[in-house]
Amino acid sequence: MREKLQQIQEEALIKIKECSTSQMLDEIRVKYLGKKGELTSILRGMGQLSPEERPIVGKIANEVRETIENAIEQAKYDIKQKEKNIRLSMETIDVTMPGKKNKLGGLHPLTKALDEIKEIFIGMGFSIAEGPEVELDYYNFEALNIPKNHPARDEQDTFYINQNVVLRTQTSPVQIRVMENKKPPIRIIAPGRVYRSDTADATHSPIFHQVEGLVIDKGITMASLKGTLDAFAKRMFGEKTRTKFRPHHFPFTEPSAEVDVSCFVCDGLGCRVCKGSGWIEILGCGMVHPDVLRAGGIDPEVYSGFAFGLGLERIVMIKYGIDDIRLFYENDVRFLKQF
Amino acid sequence: MKVPFNWLLEYVDINKDINEVAEKLTLTGSKVEEVIEKGKEIDRVVTGKIIKTEKHPNADKLTICQVDVKDEVLQIVTGADNIKEGDIVPVALHGSTLPGGVKIKKGKLRGAESNGMLCSEAELGLADEDSVHGIMILSEDTPIGVDIKEILGLNGGVIDFEITSNRADCFSIYGIARETAASFGCELKKLDLSFKENNENISDYLKVEVQTPLCRRYMAKMIKNIKIGPSPEWMQAKLQEAGVRPINNVVDITNYVMLELGQPLHAFDYNNIEGNKIIVKMASDEKFTTLDGVERQLDNSMIVISDAEKTVAVAGVMGGQNSEVTESTNTIVLESANFDGVTTRLSSKKLGLRTEASSRFEKDLDPNLVEIAVNRACHLFETLGVGEVVGGVIDIYSNKLEPHYVRVSPKWINDFLGTNINVEDMVKMLNRLEMEVEVKDELIIKVPTFRQDVKIKEDVAEEIARLYGYDIIPTQKIVGEAVEAEITKEQKMIETVKRTMVASSLYEALTYSFYSPKVFDKINISKDSELRNAINIANPLGEDFSIMRTTLIPSMLEAMQRNILRDNKEVGLFEIGKVYLNIGKDLPDERYKLCVAIAGDVDFYNLKGIIENLIEALSVDKAEFERETNNPIFHPGRCAKLLVRKKNAGVLGEVHPDVLENYDLETRVYIAEIDLPTLFEAAKLDKKYKPLPKYPAVLRDMALLVKDEVEVKKIEDIMLKQGKGIIEEIRLFDVYKGKQIPEGFKSVAYSIIYRAEDRTLTDEEINKVHNSIVKELEEKLDAKLR
């Protein structure tokens, strides 16, 4: 019997080596180790052996079974590895081919810039206010110290609905509406559309966006105006940005100023964007005129404040080097996708 | 306003370069538009005398000149026809440079040697190409061989200022000089106003009557024995640099004084003044020919100057041809007057005639300037030998304007500016602006009449701030109690809408708020549609921009059209914008609408999906879609309205082919317009956490055979109604028509997910509900279970 067991083991090991699939190995397992397998049938004949021989042969038989079983497992593992390697090599792809994308959408560049501005001012405790675009002459002009026949009315070519109603030419009327509805301290920005009767060309648009700002409290000074706008400019255009306040004239502020920022393209050295000056004009501002405070129902002997207004299109055009304002309102997706 | 730098330097002694002065004045409040250094580029251009001219043998239109430039005589060929022997002209030598970097070299013209070029005003950058003709002829006494820049005073350059409406006093070179002196802290030179006059009296020649208070002052002087001719070279050069064309000595003097002092003057030919009388009055409706030869319609809102018979000038705007100074003028009436700003501005606007004079008068000039200017002009008439000043003056000035006073405490100024300027410095600054200050508890400031813009203490603060330097004022944070930014619910929701639209692969569009009333026909809506009740602009930029929009759809279609015609075929756009609804009040109802449009490889359900996502993102309560067959903008079978809490919140669908045709579109376009306020009313922004389910869900499928026209919403409503609160979700996963399905029917397949919050559902319980659904569907919709 020993010889027979030995023989089975050798035979099986050879056959295992010849196998090339795990299926063939399973057949071998059945042939030798299965319920009707060769090893089993030999073991069945163990009863004929002497009691002394039985444990010895039994031990050998178990060793044979184990050897065959291990050989099958090993062979199975090898075949699996081989198959995996073949599959991996077959599955090679061209990783330089383009990726599959979900289509993107995006916000309008003016909205994006406005969001940035809003975020900066919200961080400084400003709320967002709104006012009507079709506005009473009173709010757009009279209450802002621009009476009928004031030359400023000519400078801002106004669209009229009727004698008393205009398309607002500036976001400043929101100042008065806010003052009428809110007690100081007031800190708001009011972004929105404004209208001037300019025929559209590369640098003019009958519709554009302004962002108005208003701060009113006790003890608001020109220094706080400078501090606030300087901080805004640094956050908007970079920490290195410097500001220059130039005296100017607006009917609704006194003193008034225009603000330049150091050119964020050339850092103030002079380039095409800043026309060589190193500075870019971005906004107008000033201390709220006492007549305007009074029009808003606020006592100028108790409170003071400052206001500012900036043109959104202008800032975005300079920032991205856009040379035609009409592009903002054409809505060509090839333009919109760039931001 | 163009200020020649050398002219400016005649009144202030400063040793600064033009750019330094421009920078400093900018910082003290005179806004510089541009520094023009015209002469800067001109090099090697000298004066030369033409000593001989002859026709070019090979070219009719060319002349060969021998030009004496002092050191040598040069042969130069020119095409100009206005020169003659003896003329003194600017000569660009070989190797010279003209404005724009043009280099001049010697060469041959049709075989004749030419060693340079004779220059015109345009070539020297002094005038526009079309305003002058031929070579610039200099006056006879011009020295030759001298740098032209020296002769024409081009060495200094010009500063162009933007003059704001409040600073009429700065609309003059002397006014800018005053600002310059104040800015640099130096002295402003006095003008020479002295002149000799004869012993006649003007009142023997002329009477003046002012009939309107809109003429605040009228002064007249007369000059006789006038020799009309060109004004001196230096005066012509200065006028040209300031952008005014020299005409003759009389007109040039009036213009010179206007530029210098900001007071427009007018000279009438005395011989054309009938009745020896000047009357200032309101015009009647009449036609009048101004100096520029144009006949204009006047009306009674305009002030005119007339003689005993006729109108001779539109006051403050322009004189008339009928009293113009000409070659033969011998005696003039010199008018120096003050006219109301608003009246002048409106007249000038009505006439479409904005002149150097009107642009000054409209800023409301100081009536006390009238006298200074008239004296200055007389000084020039006399000293330049143009004529003899007649003795005496006519001056009609009933309400003399006196200096006014403003009181302000220095402490208030410092508190207001956030500065710490001491009182002496404040006083010094104000003195530099010709304001006298008395220091008591307060500063009592005497404001000169030319500074009507300084009325209140804030104005004084500005004067001090700008001379102190805006840049030196410290920068501070806002003091006072901290304010918390408030963001309203609506603002937050608008942000959510934007985020959701971008996440739906859409790009944001912005379109004009106004459009043409014709768009309503283009989008097919009926004549009596409420949408047509728009707000009209009284003075639009043409019909295409004449009404405020009542719907975003036409603008959006236009944006889609633009993209599709430009081959951007796969487009998805959205706009959040206002419509302006005429509600019969002073102001319209301005409402935010959301408009979404998609085209390309998409259908109705892509659009609906976007709106459904929005409803989910805003947690809108009770939102339903209902078939809409009557909206003419849309395909009658592919349109739905959005109902929110039973209120109409918008519409979505495929655009009607007729409308597409009107927009030249051959591709299908899907558009939705949602009324955001209605949507927001039902939105829940504060989402609450809902615990994850504790008990298992049971999924049952159900396939039904129903008639084609049965809308799935009807099926789902029944399912939910019968669901007794244990249906968590209904998922439609298949709609099928075709094989095995009879004509006119469709198969719809659902997964119904059952779950209870508080227990595990038993099969029995579910079966009961499920069966009741089937039964109800069979009864109500004639559905068959498959």
Ligand SMILES: [Zn+2]
């Ligand atoms: Zn730059």
